[in-house]
Amino acid sequence: MKKALIPIIIIALIGLFVYTKSVGVYNTFVQTEETINGQWAEVETQYQRRADLIPNLVNTVKGYADFEQQTLTGVIEARAKATSINLQADDLTPENIAKFQQAQDQLSGSLSRLLVAVERYPELKANQNFLELQAQLEGTENRIAVARRNFNQSVQSYNSNLRQFPNNLFAGWYGFERKGYFEASAGAENAPAVEF
Numbered sequence: 001m002k003k004a005l006i007p008i009i010i011i012a013l014i015g016l017f018v019y020t021k022s023v024g025v026y027n028t029f030v031q032t033e034e035t036i037n038g039q040w041a042e043v044e045t046q047y048q049r050r051a052d053l054i055p056n057l058v059n060t061v062k063g064y065a066d067f068e069q070q071t072l073t074g075v076i077e078a079r080a081k082a083t084s085i086n087l088q089a090d091d092l093t094p095e096n097i098a099k100f101q102q103a104q105d106q107l108s109g110s111l112s113r114l115l116v117a118v119e120r121y122p123e124l125k126a127n128q129n130f131l132e133l134q135a136q137l138e139g140t141e142n143r144i145a146v147a148r149r150n151f152n153q154s155v156q157s158y159n160s161n162l163r164q165f166p167n168n169l170f171a172g173w174y175g176f177e178r179k180g181y182f183e184a185s186a187g188a189e190n191a192p193a194v195e196f
Contacts, residue, residue, distance in 0.1 A: 021166065021170070022170050022173070025166075025167050025170040025171070025174075026170065026174055028161060028167075029158075029161070029162070029167075029171060029174065029176045032154070032157060032158040032161060033158065033176070035154045035157075035158075036089070036092065036151070036154045036155055036158055036179055037089035037090075039147070039150050039151040039154045039155075040087075040089045040092060040151060041089065042147045042150065042151070043144070043147045043148055043151050043182075044087075045147075046140060046143045046144040046147045047082070047104060047144060048083075049140050049143070050107075050137065050140045050141070050144065051079055051082065051083050051107075053133060053136055053137050053140060054075060054076075054079045054107075054111070055079075056133055057114075057130070057133045057134070057137065058072055058075055058076060058114075060124075060127065060129050060130045060133060061114065061118065061124065061130070071110075071113055071114050071117050072114070074110045074113065074114075075107075075110040075111060075113075075114050077110075078103075078106045078107040078109070078110040078111075079107055079110075081103050081106065081107070082103040082104050082106065082107040084103075085099060085100050085103045087099075087100045092155075092179045092180050093177075093178075093179075093180050094178070094180035094181070095180070096180065097180035097181065097182060097183075098180070098183075101182055101183070108141075111137070115134070118130075148182045151182060152181050152182055155179045155180070155181055156181070158179055159178050159179060162176060162177075162178060
């Protein structure tokens with residue numbers, strides 16, 4: 001009787017171990033995925049803040065009749081494209097992050113061209129409303145950088161945990177997949193050329 005009981009106890013212990021490990025892994029993935037969702041919401045909030053500032057900036061600049069209309073149109077179009085890409089937290093694949101980032105990079109480039117063009121208009125640079133909007137935009141760009149860094153740190157923790165053994169086995173069972181990172185924009189390694 002005792003010899004028949006030993007394999008049953010061993011199987012029960014192995015089953016208990018697998019069960020507790022799988023529950024622990026699942027709960028860890030849920031927790032880190034929720035952290036990523038929160039970080040993603042912060043990224044979206046900061047990009048939305050920037051998008052909300054742009055119409056005020058464009059309207060302030062428009063007040064100067066001789067300002068380059070093509071530059072303003074480029075900013076408006078880039079803003080429309082950037083705000084049209086809505087990426088849900090449960091769909092943060094590397095490909096979707098790259099599309100989102102590309103639209104945001106186009107907007108950043110348009111804003112940079114706008115701010116460089118403003119340098120030719122001393123009366124606009126002295127406008128208090130413009131100066132305040134420019135300062136808010138610079139602060140928002142810093143907030144975006146921090147939000148993106150925090151998001152990437154959360155994704156790195158999640159992806160590392162996902163790839164570790166035996167977590168990778170349980171992650172496959174539960175359907176957890178790698179999340180995408182924000183990456184440096186193409187050409188970011190080169191300093192921008194500013195000409196006056």
